[in-house]
Amino acid sequence: MNNTKDPYLPYEAEIVERIQESPTIFTLGLRFTDPELHKTYTFLPGQFNMVYLYGVGEVAISIVSDPMKKDRFDHTIRAVGRVTQALEKLNPGERIGIRGPFGRGWPLESAKGKNVIVLTGGLGCAPVISAINYIIARIEEYQSLKILQGVKHSNDFIFHNRYQQWYHMSKTEVIIAADKADPTWPWLTGRVTDTIASLDIHADNSIVMMCGPEIMMRTAITGFVEKNIPENNLYLSMERNMECAVGHCGHCQYGGLFVCKNGPVFSFPEIKNLFNVAGF
């Protein structure tokens, strides 16, 4: 964005598809109604948009689709707050506002040639899905990909088909664990962070990307450090209240960092000093 553009102003986008992923999670496929704008719109995995619902307000949502997919971009949303519960009711053809992309995404360039471990927990997998898609589309450029996904209950698991596809791909390993599971659950039962200890990891050539509840990421970081992965190869996507997305409104501050513009993806050393302190 340049200095004469108003960073607060959204642009109209049309819902081209709506997918119900689970009882409370849905995906909106979107396209800017201005074809010129849509053509020039680019983003990186891990970045987010401010999604505006007419008359209600804006909410920060990460972009879940592959950046190379040019016809549309997707947001996977959990109906949890005022704006997202109202967004849930929209249908294809309806219009919303979008501004973005904002923030710093995953270090996918520097991860090339490395073993990439993606760890997500709970319903927080959306920010890494586009990273996984990005890597899989270019898997020959990466050493390997391990996907670790944890959910509280097997019923919370979404994107079954995608995980099945990834499971069968070469150079790719998929581990899914549910804290509690139905008898028919085909994956592991237990905490996903407990699987780290037994992973086959090349510590000197691995990079970790994680997102999900902070408590899970804390446990995971301990696990990866015990496997001798250097701290500066541990990356995590942070979440805080975001309203402006451009470092003006102050809500997303994390110590000296603005999660919206310095993040949302950080290397662990950048946030280490506050990561174990409640209240920041």
Add this chain to the structure above:
Amino acid sequence: MNQTPFQFLPHEQLQNLIQALQNAGYSCVGPQVREGAIIFDTITDAAQLPWGVRDHQAPGEYRLESIPEQEAFSWANGPQAIKPLLFKPQETVWKVTRNLEGKLEFLPHHPEEVPIAIIGARACDLAGMRIQDKVFIEGEHVDLRYKQRRESLFVIAVNCTYSSNNCFCVSAGTGPEVTHSYDLLMIELPNGFTIKAGSERGQHILDTLKLGNAQDQQCIQAQQRTKKAADMQTKRIPLNNSSALRDVLFANLEHPRWTEVAERCLSCGNCTSVCPTCFCHTESDKPSLDGCQSEHEKMWDSCFTEGHSYLNGEVVRDDTRKRYRQWLTHKVGSWFDQFDSSGCIGCGRCISWCPVGIDITEELAAISGESNKRDNDE
């Protein structure tokens, strides 16, 4: 500009300055007494200024008294000065219309405002303004509405000739002498002002007043009066407002003082409202009743509210201890990481307007171990 000689503006010609600014298209905003405090609002007559009024400030206290000297600026400050003029407490950012087919049209909002000339900005106020410039216009993303107002703001700064008991700008490194960001600078004497320009447009206004040069004696007296304001300050911010404050605060995140101050703090957010550098704001929508239009507004927010740290149905800072710690570690700590300076400008407003008189310098003294009392031999 330091070489520019001061001219002399007699008190009785102050109205000419207001007139000249109005003729140049400015709306003048100046200090005046209202509801027991000095506030800044539109001014058309020099008689509206707070002649012969002085403020007395202490932790949790602000009162005005009359003094015999008939001067317009013999007070230190009021609850606010520049901040609400540039960073509006509430304003429309954009509007959106929706037609019958559900098509949305987003319209940027650029208010047509008359340029403002502020009379009586202090050194601390200008330090605060420079800090907000960094937040809103000097980063990658620019708040165009702030920028428009900032660029058209005409600043008539006044050096302080008096400090309240809550002033500590000397130790904060911001005053009381104005050294930057002014179009005109005035220092008050018993019968008028020494005055000089700090910009071309300031010089242009000054030229229209056709004043004579100030006498050497007047300039010396003006200097002495500013020095007196500096000398009378009794409070100081520990560690000279340096980044050492950040280091000491972040090394003491579990200090018992946070719990102790949280027992006094009401989490009301008065400190953040009066602080010239606090920039937090929230955004909300105001849809019209006919459903055809909505206005997206921003409004001042405070890190002392529960909603400020809302996240996924929970609150990150769920008690006053966490909120006060957030405010202070940001204000004089992580501010250095963000904007390369402290966020405290030494005006003392947060001390005076705190309903329970919490004193930022005292809290920093308790945690840093360095005194907040000024050694007057300094």
